[in-house]
Amino acid sequence: MKISYLENYDSLSQYAAKLVMDEVQLKRDLLFCAATGNSPTGMYAEMAKNKSLFDRMRVVKMDEWGIIPLSHPDSCESYIKKHVLEPLEIPAERYVGFDTAPESVVAECTRMQNFISDQGPFDICILGLGKNAHIAFNEPADFLQPYFHKAVLAPSTIQHDPALSQGPEPAYGLCVGMKDIMQTRKVIFLITGKGKQEAIQQILERKISTQCPASFLWLHSNVECLVDKNSL
Numbered sequence: 404m405k406i407s408y409l410e411n412y413d414s415l416s417q418y419a420a421k422l423v424m425d426e427v428q429l430k431r432d433l434l435f436c437a438a439t440g441n442s443p444t445g446m447y448a449e450m451a452k453n454k455s456l457f458d459r460m461r462v463v464k465m466d467e468w469g470i471i472p473l474s475h476p477d478s479c480e481s482y483i484k485k486h487v488l489e490p491l492e493i494p495a496e497r498y499v500g501f502d503t504a505p506e507s508v509v510a511e512c513t514r515m516q517n518f519i520s521d522q523g524p525f526d527i528c529i530l531g532l533g534k535n536a537h538i539a540f541n542e543p544a545d546f547l548q549p550y551f552h553k554a555v556l557a558p559s560t561i562q563h564d565p566a567l568s569q570g571p572e573p574a575y576g577l578c579v580g581m582k583d584i585m586q587t588r589k590v591i592f593l594i595t596g597k598g599k600q601e602a603i604q605q606i607l608e609r610k611i612s613t614q615c616p617a618s619f620l621w622l623h624s625n626v627e628c629l630v631d632k633n634s635l
């Protein structure tokens with residue numbers, strides 16, 4: 404994992420966007436796995452300044468909350484539409500998402516896994532760091548899941564999203580598994596935001612543990628980890 408420390412959120416976003424743009428110039432139709440959340444928002448805005456570069460890129464939604472409707476303003480789908488699909492002008496045929504509350508979670512996970520097995524591996528995967536060191540919704544646990552799965556969310560993850568913490572039902576997540584993250588050609592790992600010092604420390608210890616899912620990125624040969632110095 405190559406770690407770079409950036410002065411602030413803007414410089415992190417610009418650096419990250421440049422990394423993506425360098426890759427898309429080499430492979431116009433690359434398969435891009437997109438995180439949501441605060442960390443990549445600035446990067447997507449930077450990418451949008453050069454949107455013609457993304458005229459063939461294919462986008463996959465990395466994860467989703469399990470109980471809120473797809474159209475809810477806090478769904479990952481709404482985020483991806485607002486920050487990725489609309490500004491980069493990615494049409495429906497170049498986007499693969501999945502439902503927030505599918506009739507069969509197992510069938511939805513299988514459908515996504517089949518897509519990844521068929522079209523993958525991802526060329527680029529954008530990751531943010533959870534306060535508890537999760538990546539996507541791969542939460543600290545005794546074991547991690549290789550494939551696309553229904554994730555039991557940690558309390559800190561649920562609290563991160565007001566729509567979930569106020570919801571009537573127990574929230575869950577749907578998300579890409581560790582195998583597909585590890586097989587991605589290039590991972591761009593964005594560390595920014597408050598309350599992540601402990602998780603950052605755990606990563607910097609370079610000990611691989613399922614209690615720190617982000618630590619598995621040490622096993623990947625092509626990870627650009629960008630750290631906003633304000634998060635330290």
Ligand SMILES: O=C(O)[C@H](O)[C@@H](O)[C@H](O)[C@H](O)COP(=O)(O)O
Pocket residue numbers: 437438439440441442443465466479530531532533534537538539540563595596
């Ligand atoms: O939101 C997502 O798509 C990811 O599943 C999640 O892992 C996120 O990247 C982290 O929780 C960091 O969130 P912030 O970027 O909002 O700090």
